[in-house]
Amino acid sequence: MQGQREPDSQRAHAENAAGLRWWRIFPGEGGQLRELRQWLKDLLPKCEARDDVILVANELAANAVGHTASGRGGQFSVEVTVASGLLRVTVGDSGGPSAPVIIDDPMSEHGRGLRLVQELSAGMEVSGGERGRFVHAVLEWTGPFPDEPGGDDRQVAHLRALQGQFPQVPVWFGLATRRWWALVAIGGEHRLVTTGSPGELAEVLTAVCRVIPAGGQAGTSRQPAAAPFLGAAEFAEAATS
Numbered sequence: 170m171q172g173q174r175e176p177d178s179q180r181a182h183a184e185n186a187a188g189l190r191w192w193r194i195f196p197g198e199g200g201q202l203r204e205l206r207q208w209l210k211d212l213l214p215k216c217e218a219r220d221d222v223i224l225v226a227n228e229l230a231a232n233a234v235g236h237t238a239s240g241r242g243g244q245f246s247v248e249v250t251v252a253s254g255l256l257r258v259t260v261g262d263s264g265g266p267s268a269p270v271i272i273d274d275p276m277s278e279h280g281r282g283l284r285l286v287q288e289l290s291a292g293m294e295v296s297g298g299e300r301g302r303f304v305h306a307v308l309e310w311t312g313p314f315p316d317e318p319g320g321d322d323r324q325v326a327h328l329r330a331l332q333g334q335f336p337q338v339p340v341w342f343g344l345a346t347r348r349w350w351a352l353v354a355i356g357g358e359h360r361l362v363t364t365g366s367p368g369e370l371a372e373v374l375t376a377v378c379r380v381i382p383a384g385g386q387a388g389t390s391r392q393p394a395a396a397p398f399l400g401a402a403e404f405a406e407a408a409t410s
Contacts, residue, residue, distance in 0.1 A: 189314060190341070192248040195230070197239035197263065205230050205247060212249065216312030218256070221289050222249075226258045228282040229304050232269055233262035237302070253332065253339035255291065255352065256310035264301040292352055292359050305343075305361065307352055327367040335374045342367075353377050 191212060195201040206223050213219045226247060234240040243263030250257040269283055287293050290306040297303050324342050327349075331340045340351045348363045349370040362377075364370040 189251045190248065190343075192246060194244055194246045197234050197241070197243040197245055199231075199234055199240075201245075202227055202230055202234070208247075209249070214313045218308065218310050218312045221308055222256055222258060222310075225286050225289055225306050225308060226260065228286050229258065229260035229306065232282055232304070233260055236269070237265040238263035248343060250341045250343065251310055251314060252328070252341045254310055255307055255339045257305060257307045257341060257343070257350070259303050259305045259343060261297075261303045262301060264297075264299050266299060268295050268302060269304060292361050294361055296363075307339075307361070331367055331371060331374075334371065335378065338374055338377075340370065340374075 193208060195205060206227055209219070209223045209226060213222060226249075230245055230247065233245040237243070237245075239245040239262045241263075245263070246259075246261040248257075248259040248261075250259075283293075286306050290308050292307040293305065295302055295304050328340065328342065335351075338351050338353050340349065342349050348365060349367050351362050351370060351374060353360055353362060353374070362370070362373055364373060
């Protein structure tokens with residue numbers, strides 16, 4: 170839909186102060202990859218970072234179409250979140266017997282796209298199961314914010330509160346997963362943490378911030394390794410151990 174905005178049923182966002190979010194559902198067909206790339210070109214301002222985002226989203230969507238039920242009469246979803254100098258791409262598929270796997274062998278015909286995604290991302294992880302999975306990739310966003318107003322007032326308020334309390338930690342709410350997320354650097358590694366509510370996330374980050382050195386930067390530099398994906402309890406234990 171070049172030159173047009175997606176209808177509200179396929180697009181969601183919050184105002185710039187708290188972050189911007191969009192999502193769209195595509196038929197699980199190879200030809201839809203071109204539609205996805207065009208959608209992202211129309212959505213995001215032109216810059217070098219946008220090229221990485223498009224490449225990552227295309228690889229994740231191609232994996233969904235080629236290796237899950239999405240490509241057998243199903244569909245795939247794409248969510249884009251921009252906040253605090255980071256952009257997160259989440260691609261949801263229609264499920265399959267096994268999770269995506271990164272292959273180190275350069276001669277292998279499979280898994281190389283995910284290796285590229287990992288190299289371009291600050292963190293990457295998979296959630297879900299056989300009935301449907303989400304692959305999350307977080308990238309450094311150096312471009313300007315897309316110009317989109319509006320949003321859910323309660324989510325905006327929660328995000329503002331979290332960002333004010335933890336200014337060094339990128340936080341966001343995922344519309345596809347309906348969960349709260351943060352990307353934190355501990356011991357030289359970037360880790361994704363997710364909780365079911367902003368209050369739970371605040372509790373975890375409070376514990377984490379006790380072990381982050383004063384003035385340290387959390388989750389803002391590009392790392393070649395994937396960030397471990399932890400729930401609130403596991404993350405708090407890792408952060409304080």
